[in-house]
Amino acid sequence: MDFELPEEYRMLQETVRRFVRQELIPLETTVLERDTQGMTGEDLVPPEAEERLLAVAQEAGLWGLDVPEEFGGLNLGALPKCLATEELYKTITPFTFPPDAPNLHMLMQTCTPEQREKYLLPYAQGKAHSAIAISEPGAGSDPAGMQTSAVKKGDQWVLNGRKIWISRAHIADFIIVMAVTEKGKGARGGITAFLVDKGTPGLVLQRQIPVIGGHAPWELVFEDLTLPDSQVLGEVGQGFAPMQLRLTVRRLEMGSWCVGLAQRCLDMMVEYAKQRVTFGQKLADRQAIQWFIADSATDIHASRLMVHHGAWKFDQGDDVRQEASMLKVFATEMATRVADRAMQMHGGMGMSKEMPLEFIYRRLRPMRIFEGPTEIHRWVIARKLLRD
Amino acid sequence: MKVLVTVKRVPDPETTIRVKSDGSGIETDNIKYVINPFDEIALEEALRIKEKLGAGEVVLVSIGDSVVTEQLRTGLAMGADRAILVGCDQDLDSLAVARILAKIVEDEGPQLVLMGKQAIDDDANQAGQMLAALLGWPQATFASEVVLSDDQQAVKVTREVDGGLETIGFALPGIITSDLRLNEPRYASLPGIMKARKKEIKEVAAADLDADMSPRLTINSLEPPTQKEAGKKVETVEELIGLLHDEAKVI
Numbered sequence A: 001m002d003f004e005l006p007e008e009y010r011m012l013q014e015t016v017r018r019f020v021r022q023e024l025i026p027l028e029t030t031v032l033e034r035d036t037q038g039m040t041g042e043d044l045v046p047p048e049a050e051e052r053l054l055a056v057a058q059e060a061g062l063w064g065l066d067v068p069e070e071f072g073g074l075n076l077g078a079l080p081k082c083l084a085t086e087e088l089y090k091t092i093t094p095f096t097f098p099p100d101a102p103n104l105h106m107l108m109q110t111c112t113p114e115q116r117e118k119y120l121l122p123y124a125q126g127k128a129h130s131a132i133a134i135s136e137p138g139a140g141s142d143p144a145g146m147q148t149s150a151v152k153k154g155d156q157w158v159l160n161g162r163k164i165w166i167s168r169a170h171i172a173d174f175i176i177v178m179a180v181t182e183k184g185k186g187a188r189g190g191i192t193a194f195l196v197d198k199g200t201p202g203l204v205l206q207r208q209i210p211v212i213g214g215h216a217p218w219e220l221v222f223e224d225l226t227l228p229d230s231q232v233l234g235e236v237g238q239g240f241a242p243m244q245l246r247l248t249v250r251r252l253e254m255g256s257w258c259v260g261l262a263q264r265c266l267d268m269m270v271e272y273a274k275q276r277v278t279f280g281q282k283l284a285d286r287q288a289i290q291w292f293i294a295d296s297a298t299d300i301h302a303s304r305l306m307v308h309h310g311a312w313k314f315d316q317g318d319d320v321r322q323e324a325s326m327l328k329v330f331a332t333e334m335a336t337r338v339a340d341r342a343m344q345m346h347g348g349m350g351m352s353k354e355m356p357l358e359f360i361y362r363r364l365r366p367m368r369i370f371e372g373p374t375e376i377h378r379w380v381i382a383r384k385l386l387r388d
Numbered sequence B: 001m002k003v004l005v006t007v008k009r010v011p012d013p014e015t016t017i018r019v020k021s022d023g024s025g026i027e028t029d030n031i032k033y034v035i036n037p038f039d040e041i042a043l044e045e046a047l048r049i050k051e052k053l054g055a056g057e058v059v060l061v062s063i064g065d066s067v068v069t070e071q072l073r074t075g076l077a078m079g080a081d082r083a084i085l086v087g088c089d090q091d092l093d094s095l096a097v098a099r100i101l102a103k104i105v106e107d108e109g110p111q112l113v114l115m116g117k118q119a120i121d122d123d124a125n126q127a128g129q130m131l132a133a134l135l136g137w138p139q140a141t142f143a144s145e146v147v148l149s150d151d152q153q154a155v156k157v158t159r160e161v162d163g164g165l166e167t168i169g170f171a172l173p174g175i176i177t178s179d180l181r182l183n184e185p186r187y188a189s190l191p192g193i194m195k196a197r198k199k200e201i202k203e204v205a206a207a208d209l210d211a212d213m214s215p216r217l218t219i220n221s222l223e224p225p226t227q228k229e230a231g232k233k234v235e236t237v238e239e240l241i242g243l244l245h246d247e248a249k250v251i
């Protein structure tokens, strides 16, 4: 058993670390200012800065880390992707190396040769944006209970229904829409995935909903949205399994988000404890403060190992649904604890919107909801243990 | 054109350095090591020369035990073509380093040797100069700009000297040491990292080079710099002038 990361993975970490230090950290003040002005999502980073970041990242060959070579990527697998992701989350400046790949694995598993050309290829190369529409006002934790329907009329599918909390719907060139094609069958054969192009008649972007942590997802309505057969993604009725695969990969990555953000909080705590003097002594000399630091370091270490293990196991081709659920629960709660301690230790500064901590705290909060709420993951973990 | 670039493994300038309590050296536990930043700049310059010419070879050389492979691999990931590791586990002073490098230069026959002006660990600022002397080659230290002549037979180097810039020229082969502002080194790109795995690192033993490595210099002891006192805020200009006069005694 060898816990040492391979040399090239460590070099990758180093390159990303440097990118973060040189390119992203200097933008933090701007991000905080824009956040305070009420900007969200993609607007937090000014467009000209975003363009520069994309160019620098491309120059450093950081596009398509986990994209297969046939699509111009590096095919590195989940572990190196998670290592790079952790580094990217040591800053509050939101930036992802293209493509923002949550839908990559789902598309790779399902695309027809024509869809490959039209959707997967530009997506994998970072040229097209995507969104996925699963959640509905009446079905979130329990997506199998969705109502949006797709009915076959002749050789066309007609979609009707409503989706909510759909991230990046406004910039997506295409949206993967999950819909019921056979009532009563639910997750077992009743739900199909469709590819819906931007601007398709019947696709209505109803409203954008500001959400904690700089998010602003959308509510979508489908009004007799008509699609040819060629827009079915994967098998009719078999949309659920590839969607689950997508979520699993995303949850591993989310573990890295949490580890990165928590590590940043810990770094700030360590630095501040050594500087701040109260009652004639450094905070670092107080046991209460030392425990903040010790508990946070322990928390982070545990989560990081869970990420590394889960990603490694995924790369071996094994089923990691259970590990991904555990990680999703543990890492999101862990980072919340660490961020809370960091804010507490920074006193008034920890509350301030001029410092990254307040932003980090908000950024973490919805992570306990999206990609499956904590309670559902706990339930899934226990259910498996009790059944086996 | 073949360019030889020297690479020294040094503690990361961002890590906190602690001197051992007996003053015999620094504590090396948990220290991260990097390529000496000035060497990284030298390497960047070598890569730019090669890219501009569209041909040539950039060869790295480092002296040390096997751990320096890590820095050589990073240099290869940045784009160097191959590397030479001169195995040696004894501490070397600048002259011994220059003597070993002279042997490598004789063997490799580069037209240009690019080095850092100094290594950030011992700040000796001597190896480049000594190597030039040993080889009888021209040298340009503290380079902030390097321009290769069209026929590739000579260079013009702008040097950062006290009070300004000096531009000198010489016919190759020669030695250039880099200053901070020469360029901004690139990232080790991901494709570069993947390619580096397959590039050659040739190992030679320092002992086999027939170079005189006997120390001319010994380090007696190291001491950390005295702790800086915290700054002071003053209310008025008069108070500042008073303190500069009475306390700092600078005016």
Ligand SMILES: Cc1cc2nc3c(=O)[nH]c(=O)nc-3n(C[C@H](O)[C@H](O)[C@H](O)COP(=O)(O)OP(=O)(O)OC[C@H]3O[C@@H](n4cnc5c(N)ncnc54)[C@H](O)[C@@H]3O)c2cc1C
Pocket: A131, A132, A133, A134, A135, A136, A137, A138, A139, A140, A141, A142, A164, A165, A166, A167, A168, A211, A215, A216, A217, A366, A369, A370, A371, A372, A373, A374, A375, A376, A379
């Ligand atoms: C910022 C943001 C971005 C999002 N982006 C997308 C997106 O791009 N695409 C998309 O499809 N969706 C997206 N979502 C939606 C997200 O996936 C859902 O909000 C999530 O699945 C929870 O569903 P819900 O909001 O309907 O909550 P509900 O399912 O109503 O759950 C409410 C609460 O009840 C708990 N609960 C539910 N069932 C049980 C149970 N059986 N036992 C115990 N407790 C239970 C839950 O844990 C939760 O705490 C996003 C959400 C947010 C906040």
Ligand SMILES: Cc1cc2nc3c(=O)[nH]c(=O)nc-3n(C[C@H](O)[C@H](O)[C@H](O)COP(=O)(O)OP(=O)(O)OC[C@H]3O[C@@H](n4cnc5c(N)ncnc54)[C@H](O)[C@@H]3O)c2cc1C
Pocket: A276, A278, A279, A283, A286, A288, A289, A344, A345, A346, A347, A348, A349, A351
């Ligand atoms: C929204 C807001 C409004 C405010 N309004 C006002 C106002 O109107 N007027 C005003 O005067 N102030 C105001 N404050 C300031 C507030 O009272 C201080 O922030 C608070 O007293 C903490 O002081 P500090 O920020 O300097 O933190 P510090 O004193 O530096 O404390 C930092 C951390 O170290 C811990 N700590 C400190 N000493 C010890 C010790 N000996 N042992 C263990 N732990 C220790 C603290 O518990 C804290 O977690 C406000 C603050 C906020 C956030």
